Amino acid sequence: MKLDIHKLLHLKTRSEKNEARRLRPEYKSIDTRSMTLVIKEGGLSATQLEKLQKVMKAISMILIYAFLLVMAIIVLVPFYWMIITSLKTNTEIRASQQTFWPEIVMWSNYVDVFDRFDFATYLTNTLIVGVISTLGTLVTTIFAAFAFARLQFKGKATFFALLLATMMIPGEMMVITNYITVSNFGWLSNQLGVFTAMIVPFWVSVFYIYLLRQNFLQIPNELYLASKVDGKTDWSYLWNVMVPLSMPTLISIFILKLMGAWNSYVWPNLVADKQEYRLITNGLRSSFSTTAGEPEYGLQMAATVLVTVPLLLLFIFFRKYIMKGVGRAGIKG
């Protein structure tokens, strides 16, 4: 069947046009050659539609930015409130008319806080525990990741699967027995023992072993074979090739682990029964909770600033490493 394109598009054939011109002579004067085609959608022409889309896009962009701005303010408000509260007098903090800027700037809160909150001791304890447990973790992680990524041995797949399976077990499952273990070891009687109890159980992190192994696996096999040809041992290959090539991951692990020590609360709270053994977070929570009557929020917030600022500084300097290390966790999911 011959397809009549004129019928399909409701166009008139030449003879029909001539017929129409004959019936309606006034159409003769219309010159169709100077006309332009206008496609209408929803009562709007193409140019209007384009304009409308631009306007809509601009409006949605404004809405998106407004939403992000509001959310960003909500995220930042607690930090702002922490800082200005740390600079207020106690009467101003507990007034029914809240102020968004301290009337009298109380720098003295930051001096007085050291009487109530033994920052220097807590800082030293936290740094000792944090650095030693981080370095230990790095050593065990490098060794284990090397064995899993590079060496062939019996039971490799089974042990690796077993380690990964432990990541699903809540730490609360281990904490009771571990407490009994460290007290049986006699670690809870003196400062050295308490620090050992806070460090040694955390020298292994299965997640970091997994992370570093993935990184080691990406190093091309040719490098290993070349070093074998050069007569290098596995040991020197590990420290001279694999470790330098994996520096970004190792830095991520170092920073995240150190932050973990700074933020750890539960286990140190269990094992450090004396104030002078405490880590910074325990010190922060216990230094102000025993006051009778009116809470001294000014001092409390000054101490909170002291605990928060080092973390923020670490974040500013190592933002890339921290976000990469944290983000890596989601990929396996």
Place this chain on the structure above:
Amino acid sequence: MEKKNNWKAWLYLAPVVILTGIFIFYPLVNTIGIAFLKNYRYLTGTSEGFTLDNFGYVLGIVPRVYQGIELYYTDVIKFAVPNTLIIVFVTVPLSITISLLIAVSLNSIKWFKKIFQTIFFIPYVTNAIAVGMVFAVIFDGFGLWNFLFGLVMPTYWVDMGADPSKAMFALCVYIIWHSLPYKILIFLSGLQNIDKQYYDAAKVDSASRFKTFTSITVPLLSPQIFYIMITSFIGAFKEYSSVMGLLGKSGTAPGNNNMYTVVFYIYDSIDNGNVHLGAAAAVLLFLVILSFTGIQFWISKKRVHY
């Protein structure tokens, strides 16, 4: 081609084998064992034999007989379980929705993207206890919250014997605030991996923003959403330091356990020497978490594909 080097490999693994043996594998077995012992005393290592009552006692089903009187323990079933359920069903959906909206917005802008991304990540690098104390100041009787929303001063939220529903509200606000950055980070990296072709196709079909979001973004992001959902569920079951930061204790008034969680119970059992009961609670928690992880594996194999 590469020969097996068994002893050498195990030498490299020795630190991990020893440490996980003492501090992960042995505790796992031992804790399960303790949970079935009657009146276990860890200082002497003695017990009165095998029992299933520890689980019943924790859940308030089996009483403890003390001087001829039957005592039912109800703090876990009356406070910890409902509190956990509220935390799960309020904070998880809300924080996922908010972080998804923020991630999608961040992904669609050009200017100030880096700076917004950094701001939204800051709560992650804070100390749960320290920020909890800041929220306690905000939710104080004379705090910012009451002032902003024009509430009567003092309206107590977290202390002075405040109503547990009020404390729970403050706790949920804090938990959501603290959990946003990780979720945004995971969602954003997921969004960046979605092929731009899908969005171009949607544009050609002149699909609306909303339609694009529900028909392209959410389905293609389903692995991340699902991963976040399961990890948040597990996190909610283990809630402890957020309550400790916000309240400093397990209730809105001294001696009151109305903000109790299961983990509180486990730590309290170490303090009061009843580790067999704590162990039973830990085993129950473990079973709940294990079943959630099982569901995750099962569904992620079956469903979360596009």
